[in-house]
Amino acid sequence: xxxxxxxxxxxxxxxxxxxxxxxxxxxxxxxxxxxxxxxxxxxxxxxxxxxxxxxxxxxxxxxxxxxxxxxxxxxxxxxxxxxxxxxxxxxxxxxxxxxxxxxxxxxxxxxxxxxxxxxxxxxxxxxxxxxxxxxxxxxxxxxxxxxxxxxxxxxxxxxxxxxxxxxxxxxxxxxxxxxxxxxxxxxxxxxxxxxxxxxxxxxxxxxxxxxxxxxxxxxxxxxxxxxxxxxxxxxxxxxxxxxxxxxxxxxxxxxxxxxxxxxxxxxxxxxxxxxxxxxxxxxxxxxxxxxxxxxxxxxxxxxxxxxxxxxxxxxxxxxxxxxxxxxxxxxxxxxxxx
Amino acid sequence: xxxxxxxxxxxxxxxxxxxxxxxxxxxxxxxxxxxxxxxxxxxxxxxxxxxxxxxxxxxxxxxxxxxxxxxxxxxxxxxxxxxxxxxxxxxxxxxxxxxxxxxxxxxxxxxxxxxxxxxxxxxxxxxxxxxxxxxxxxxxxxxxxxxxxxxxxxxxxxxxxxxxxxxxxxxxxxxxxxxxxxxxxxxxxxxxxxxxxxxxxxxxxxxxxxxxxxxxxxxxxxxxxxxxxxxxxxxxxxxxxxxxxxxxxxxxxxxxxxxxxxxxxxxxxxxxxxxxxxxxxxxxxxxxxxxxxxxxxxxxxxxxxxxxxxxxxxxxxxxxxxxxxxxxxxxxxxxxxxxxxxxxxxxxxxxxxxxxxxxxxxxxxxxxxxxxxxxxxxxx
Numbered sequence: 001x002x003x004x005x006x007x008x009x010x011x012x013x014x015x016x017x018x019x020x021x022x023x024x025x026x027x028x029x030x031x032x033x034x035x036x037x038x039x040x041x042x043x044x045x046x047x048x049x050x051x052x053x054x055x056x057x058x059x060x061x062x063x064x065x066x067x068x069x070x071x072x073x074x075x076x077x078x079x080x081x082x083x084x085x086x087x088x089x090x091x092x093x094x095x096x097x098x099x100x101x102x103x104x105x106x107x108x109x110x111x112x113x114x115x116x117x118x119x120x121x122x123x124x125x126x127x128x129x130x131x132x133x134x135x136x137x138x139x140x141x142x143x144x145x146x147x148x149x150x151x152x153x154x155x156x157x158x159x160x161x162x163x164x165x166x167x168x169x170x171x172x173x174x175x176x177x178x179x180x181x182x183x184x185x186x187x188x189x190x191x192x193x194x195x196x197x198x199x200x201x202x203x204x205x206x207x208x209x210x211x212x213x214x215x216x217x218x219x220x221x222x223x224x225x226x227x228x229x230x231x232x233x234x235x236x237x238x239x240x241x242x243x244x245x246x247x248x249x250x251x252x253x254x255x256x257x258x259x260x261x262x263x264x265x266x267x268x269x270x271x272x273x274x275x276x277x278x279x280x281x282x283x284x285x286x287x288x289x290x291x292x293x294x295x296x297x298x299x300x301x302x303x304x305x306x307x308x309x310x311x312x313x314x315x316x317x318x319x320x321x322x323x324x325x326x327x328x329x330x331x332x333x334x335x336x337x338x
Numbered sequence: 339x340x341x342x343x344x345x346x347x348x349x350x351x352x353x354x355x356x357x358x359x360x361x362x363x364x365x366x367x368x369x370x371x372x373x374x375x376x377x378x379x380x381x382x383x384x385x386x387x388x389x390x391x392x393x394x395x396x397x398x399x400x401x402x403x404x405x406x407x408x409x410x411x412x413x414x415x416x417x418x419x420x421x422x423x424x425x426x427x428x429x430x431x432x433x434x435x436x437x438x439x440x441x442x443x444x445x446x447x448x449x450x451x452x453x454x455x456x457x458x459x460x461x462x463x464x465x466x467x468x469x470x471x472x473x474x475x476x477x478x479x480x481x482x483x484x485x486x487x488x489x490x491x492x493x494x495x496x497x498x499x500x501x502x503x504x505x506x507x508x509x510x511x512x513x514x515x516x517x518x519x520x521x522x523x524x525x526x527x528x529x530x531x532x533x534x535x536x537x538x539x540x541x542x543x544x545x546x547x548x549x550x551x552x553x554x555x556x557x558x559x560x561x562x563x564x565x566x567x568x569x570x571x572x573x574x575x576x577x578x579x580x581x582x583x584x585x586x587x588x589x590x591x592x593x594x595x596x597x598x599x600x601x602x603x604x605x606x607x608x609x610x611x612x613x614x615x616x617x618x619x620x621x622x623x624x625x626x627x628x629x630x631x632x633x634x635x636x637x638x639x640x641x642x643x644x645x646x647x648x649x650x651x652x653x654x655x656x657x658x659x660x661x662x663x664x665x666x667x668x669x670x671x672x673x674x675x676x677x678x679x680x681x682x683x684x685x686x687x688x689x690x691x692x693x694x695x696x697x698x699x700x701x702x703x704x705x706x707x708x709x710x711x712x713x714x715x716x717x718x
Binding site for chain 2 (some may be wrong): 039064065070071075077078079080083085086087088089091103106109110111114116117118119120121122123124125143155156158167178179180253254255262
């Protein structure tokens with residue numbers, strides 16, 4: 001992905017170019033090296049290195065007691081991670097695919113999310129749940145979904161999603177350092193896309209959103225893989241003389257509204273994009289909040305560009321379902337028509 | 339359908355027969371040394387704790403009926419299973435209860451007023467498991483069976499820390515998790531068995547089969563004796579008479595020490611009975627017979643133990659002292675319950691997160707301003 005304008009270009013010698021999967025691997029490696037209470041656990045993450053190879057080589061480096069190949073049971077993975085956290089560990093669980101998170105849903109939402117509250121603050125639960133999510137990979141059912149809204153709706157959890165290798169490298173380390181449970185949504189269609197990683201410093205704090213392309217006519221906002229689609233749309237719009245300001249949400253819970261509102265007060269128009277179905281979604285929440293807080297700045301209603309409210313379709317039809325740059329530009333035209 | 343509690347081979351481990359006589363059966367052989375090592379002072383402490391918690395439990399049920407508690411979950415009838423197993427834990431062990439283990443918590447040292455606070459609706463938790471005074475007794479878990487995985491993860495941590503299997507029984511740690519017959523149908527309990535067996539965790543699964551999951555009999559949960567489940571997962575398992583405090587103590591002590599020594603997880607199925615209702619919202623007369631209830635009342639764990647203690651020489655004065663103390667404890671529970679204050683409104687925003695979270699902070703600020711506006715003006 002091409003970052004422009006406001007993004008600071010690192011100048012140190014610690015700049016490296018790598019795909020997101022490798023950046024995550026390097027981030028996990030750094031976290032394992034920094035704190036021996038950090039454990040990785042999940043299905044096929046050890047010997048195989050995970051089905052996406054995000055944990056490749058880590059078991060060899062840190063041993064079977066730090067990188068655990070678990071039985072094939074998501075509730076078991078999350079539930080035992082909770083017990084390990086009570087013991088003082090900082091477990092990082094890998095859920096193999098987005099659609100396989102639901103067998104662990106009770107342990108995540110009724111236990112992990114609520115346990116700090118139930119313990120009246122006497123016990124922290126620093127558990128990270130890594131979830132490769134989203135479409136664009138041509139896979140079978142349950143392998144291309146975007147379930148983040150379920151978790152963003154649940155108090156006690158934090159939810160984030162990086163869009164670049166640089167953010168992936170730093171955000172996974174920051175998520176592991178968090179004393180609260182963090183749902184870490186990895187846009188798996190971006191796993192193999194290379195980008196610059198500044199190994200010396202993160203860009204912004206874990207829960208900050210930020211402008212990744214400066215523009216003046218319409219603000220477009222997304223998280224994860226959709227950010228790249230927005231940047232593509234911005235390039236196309238520029239050819240037509242329309243200037244899009246692109247905001248990378250980065251954090252879904254909590255949502256950092258300050259940069260969003262600042263941008264909307266400048267452009268007067270907002271489009272929120274996401275792969276997930278639009279009804280009762282992260283985009284719905286942002287649209288409602290921006291309408292409440294920036295009503296007099298808006299020149300047009302906040303528009304959502306989302307997946308349709310249908311099951312994620314068979315792979316041959318994913319292109320129909322997933323918002324692309326053209327659907328973003330169609331919404332831009334509608335916003336500008338007001 | 340066959341009754342899984344009847345189809346038991348070998349016979350459940352038993353030391354004290356329902357009539358109070360000391361009559362160890364064949365299954366008790368390997369635990370006999372442990373049972374006979376308990377001195378009279380400890381036996382009397384066990385009786386004391388069983389009696390006090392029953393008095394507490396009855397009084398708490400009364401308090402609920404009088405509107406002082408949102409709900410009560412009776413432990414009545416399960417005191418031998420709970421007190422025996424709790425006495426068998428060592429100080430360094432970690433205990434993961436379901437939500438009916440009042441007697442276990444009492445033995446481990448928590449103030450049972452914390453359970454009252456939970457069921458009065460003052461808190462979702464009630465005590466700090468990390469506070470040394472609370473005996474590593476973890477919080478109640480209301481989603482059936484979820485705590486089995488927490489205990490298993492905790493026990494994985496014990497093993498990873500090298501805090502088990504060193505050969506020092508006084509230092510090696512183990513976890514024990516309590517759950518019921520209904521919970522055995524939950525996936526989480528099976529997943530806990532899988533993880534425990536796979537990682538050979540130092541832990542004991544303590545299953546109190548009280549024969550009823552609200553209105554559903556154990557025959558609906560299982561066609562086989564429940565302790566056979568453990569064997570299928572590769573977990574050595576044993577069934578005991580859960581109304582015999584000696585059996586509960588001796589078998590739990592042996593199995594916890596095996597587990598802490600590195601031999602892997604163990605499962606104990608304690609056959610007992612929920613004399614009371616599932617909760618105060620329940621009406622057991624709708625689903626179980628008077629005859630069945632009477633047959634279990636005849637096997638009451640406290641009455642049986644009392645007969646046994648008398649035969650060992652405990653005198654009227656001892657029993658009178660315990661009865662008086664139990665009566666005082668119940669009265670004290672009532673007095674302290676009535677004195678409980680409601681929590682402050684801001685409690686709902688506290689400890690949702692450990693680190694700062696802007697959304698809860700904003701909503702807390704809003705609530706404060708809203709309440710000030712009501713107090714400050716003529717808004718209402």
